Amino acid sequence: MNDAPRQISLHRWDERYAELKARGFQERWYGGSLCRHADDGDHRLRRLAFDDSPEALALWNFLLTEEDRLKKHREEGKLLVGTMKDLGTVPVMAFSFSNVVAFYPDGAWWIPCMMEMSTGLLEIAASLGIGESFCPVRAMLGAFVTKVHFPIPDLLLCSVGATCDDFSSIAQRLEGLGHPIHWWEIPHRQPPERNEPSVTLPGGFEASASQLAYVRNELERVKQILERAAGQLLSDEKLRRGIEKANEVRRCLNELRSLTFTAKRCPLPSLELLISEMFAIHFCSDLDESSYVLAQLLERTRQRVNQGQGFFDEHAARIFWVNPVADLRAMNILEECGGRVCGTEYLFTHALDEIPTDLSPLESLARMALADPMVGSALDRADRICRDMQKFRSEGLVISRIPGASHCALEGAIIARRVQEMLNVPVLEIEVPPISDSIQPTLQSRITALVEVIKGRRVK
């Protein structure tokens, strides 16, 4: 199927789905019409614009059936491990066991958006003392109370230390409700002292050897916790295999991002790319299948690039986007305003870098954990953003603040100043709540203004 790609509405997807099925479209077991998810409660889908490819349909179906997969894993007797805060390290370890499934309870932060506030999760969090001044991830608390959105995990692991306060506080509140948590420490990444051995981490940051040793010890402790819970030992060999599978996903994502950000015409809209990147964190509770879904999407993207097909105006403003949005609709808005995403930093670029395979596996995972852009300085993060902006030829930067997130108060200005100083590009800071409808005109105005500034600079 080589039709020119289009963005279509959910309603139009119903018709398209019928067309695809009529043409013999084969799907995986979680396939089906996208509308069924909206009918089940994911109302926000009705306001989004989608890539109309079968591969994008598979991506959405895979994402939106995670709850079913978790229930099935529970019925099969697998150990469900909630890996909280940690973005991409412990899930690799967890999936290396044969009977463990990792998932990311923090992902509940999108439930208020997807279900358009119909579930009352934020109200439940507020009733527990965690109100609007906290990040939307507080929806996770509500999800644990209602027990409706995912099975309660058998084990909870949470990283803490150089992490944001609101998540740490929300997780502690969760523990106070009777959900024991195994906490592990991730220290603030510091450059080595003079005369102290230095280690270059994946992604280019530097850390001291002593810090790395500390993180390695913490991950050893996490490994032992998992082994006790799973009733299995995790050998280096098993962990290496898990790392290789994770790297397959990461390689696929890196190529997908590179093609999307550098092609003359945008071959994959930002919404589908955002969803894809999220798979790097915990593989949407099925590592093998996430690898398959992403590989299919990559193949479609390659075809589009080879055939010069794509979305939006080929002169769309090339924008680098920092931080994930609480309302997925914001990604469509950017494109409606004449922009396209050419570069992303959704808080977890370290989960997109390949995990080293020439070291002991725990050492490799420790390096990945310490390479998290959020555990070091905002300047480190800004420098990596600058490098990526140069690589992807981004013309402007959007910093999307997450309402209530403790890190956003201070880091946005530091990142903006650094990017302006190094690259002399326009920067826009916005804040996107879980439902942005009431501020949509404001968002549109501000993004349009950025696009106009970018295009105006081209003429000069």
Next chain:
Amino acid sequence: MKRILYTSPFIPPEWIAAHGFQPCRIVAGASRADQLPAAPQGICHYVWRYLHDVSRDSGASAAVFTTICDQMRRAPEWLRESCSMPAFLFHVPKTRQSANSGELYRHELVRLGSFLCGLGGNPPSMESLRGEMLAYDAKRGALLQLNGSLPSRSSLEVLLRFYETGIVEIPQAAPPKRETRIPLALIGGSLSRDQFSLFDEIESAGGIVVFDGTENGERTFPRLFDIRHLDMNPVEELARAYFGSIPDIFYRPNDTFFGWLVRKVAASNVRGVIHIRNVWCDLWHAEVQRIREALPVPVLDLDVDGETATTRNRTRIQAFIESLQ
């Protein structure tokens, strides 16, 4: 003597003193509020005031920050943009479930020591460190003896002087009359100086602060040093006293704080607790409900945000104390 500025109770002044510097624990808010630049949206008032105070203190050699809260963790970067004062970020571990955490804290002490030596300090001998530790222990002991014998605002001033200079100077003052006053506890994070008038408001409304569990008060004193361990390994003893004995909300898990709070409230016979937090301080804000559930006495939750504390909170304090009469 060259001064090293810090604000966290988890930084041992003994360690700084043993390296040949004057430890100066400042409570933010010394500089005038009208000289403050506009704060970025969402920033904690205390962090902003501390940054400002540090950047205007041209006589200090360096400032120490900790990672106890996310905003303070990021604060040194802001400082570097506005002044050339050297800044040290001390990672205070949050998790208590692992022996690794204690080792990390000790490692950070050593790292701080290297930083101080880089500023011209001297690596301490074990004798000099023991001496400083015993001296500070004695001073903290004297302060604990105050035990409500001064009006609460006066007690606070005595503590501030001790934090900034290491000197304990107890004024002659009539002990406050307690019989007709409602005994209260304060708990919370860091209060900046512009919020100290809350103590006056409490007393004006008929209350008396029996113990100060905010970060400025005696809650954050480390335990007394164990002389035997002090003799064997003073660095280890210093680390164990500071990381492990101070009850605080940021630890994960933080059940030891709640254990301490319940015991302290019971032992102090307070009739109410006032919980004071800075707006945007998630760590304390998230615990309000748990604190209410844990305590057998009423809890008043006050948030403060750079305004004169009394304007917003006077009525609430009055109503709270009246309800306890």
